[in-house]
Amino acid sequence: MMKGTVFTVAVFVLGCIAGWSGLADMEMFGDAGRDLPMYLLYILMFLVGISVGSNPDLKKIVKSVSPKILLLPLVTVLGTLAFSALAGILIAGYGLADSLAIGSGMGYYSLSSVLIGQLKEASAGAQLAAELGTVALLTNIFREMFTLVGAPLLCRWFGPFAPIASAGATAFDVCFPVIVRYSGDRMLPYAIVSGVVCDMSVPFLVSFFCSF
Amino acid sequence: MFYLIMTFFAGICAGFIRRRIKAFSHVGKAVSLTVFVMLFFLGVEIGSDEHVLENLSTLGLRAFVLAVAGVAGSVILSMLLYKALFRKETENRI
Numbered sequence: 001m002m003k004g005t006v007f008t009v010a011v012f013v014l015g016c017i018a019g020w021s022g023l024a025d026m027e028m029f030g031d032a033g034r035d036l037p038m039y040l041l042y043i044l045m046f047l048v049g050i051s052v053g054s055n056p057d058l059k060k061i062v063k064s065v066s067p068k069i070l071l072l073p074l075v076t077v078l079g080t081l082a083f084s085a086l087a088g089i090l091i092a093g094y095g096l097a098d099s100l101a102i103g104s105g106m107g108y109y110s111l112s113s114v115l116i117g118q119l120k121e122a123s124a125g126a127q128l129a130a131e132l133g134t135v136a137l138l139t140n141i142f143r144e145m146f147t148l149v150g151a152p153l154l155c156r157w158f159g160p161f162a163p164i165a166s167a168g169a170t171a172f173d174v175c176f177p178v179i180v181r182y183s184g185d186r187m188l189p190y191a192i193v194s195g196v197v198c199d200m201s202v203p204f205l206v207s208f209f210c211s212f
Numbered sequence: 213m214f215y216l217i218m219t220f221f222a223g224i225c226a227g228f229i230r231r232r233i234k235a236f237s238h239v240g241k242a243v244s245l246t247v248f249v250m251l252f253f254l255g256v257e258i259g260s261d262e263h264v265l266e267n268l269s270t271l272g273l274r275a276f277v278l279a280v281a282g283v284a285g286s287v288i289l290s291m292l293l294y295k296a297l298f299r300k301e302t303e304n305r306i
Binding site for chain 1: 243249255257258267299
């Protein structure tokens with residue numbers, strides 16, 4: 001697995017240990033501490049926006065987007081949301097909006113988990129928010145792992161679009177190398193456009209579904 | 213939620229207008245740093261929450277099912293899309 005994912009899990013586990021042992025708690029920063037995650041969230045959204053906007057290839061990517069190529073990220077998002085809703089309601093026992101919020105992480109585990117953990121706190125309470133954030137983190141890490149490990153089989157069984165769809169937001173990121181390898185060079189523009197569009201949809205969709 | 217999405221948009225505009233500023237090429241690191249700080253706090257909240265800790269294996273299983281579902285849904289639709297609209301076009305090019 002990639003260094004980034006291992007480090008992410010390590011930071012999260014470190015936080016868990018600090019919280020469990022009582023070394024750190026949310027009150028340790030006083031009044032400012034309670035609002036700190038909310039400020040961080042706004043800073044994070046602004047920074048993610050800057051990274052999207054300042055992408056040197058943004059113009060090229062936008063130009064290469066035909067309406068037809070956009071169908072791939074569209075069905076990727078729709079398929080993910082539909083099946084996440086089914087599995088979330090029938091198997092996990094979550095409500096529709098919560099299931100959709102977890103699904104709309106699209107493999108972008110770091111952003112979606114902190115967004116859900118923070119945004120759900122007001123409406124669902126700290127406990128359910130923390131639980132949903134954890135499930136979102138794990139779900140989207142699993143998704144990335146499935147894609148990295150399963151890309152050759154997905155491609156053979158379901159065609160060259162399958163690893164791109166499975167990768168979701170990580171198609172132009174961590175999963176890009178395996179997609180190019182198994183789906184082939186000719187799938188490069190599809191992976192880039194789909195990855196970028198799914199990536200950009202995460203902040204929108206997650207905050208949208210968390211508002212219910 | 214509205215202000216959050218507006219903040220995201222403001223970031224995109226700022227990034228696009230000032231995209232030649234060198235400092236912005238490091239913005240990915242700033243994003244990672246912020247995410248790590250927030251993940252740490254998410255961990256703190258979960259670690260101090262006995263209810264979540266007790267159910268960690270259940271939560272892991274749920275996450276596994278949700279991940280399989282998300283992959284399955286997107287993969288099935290992408291296969292149908294490829295067969296319906298893209299197969300001829302991309303295979304002719306070879």
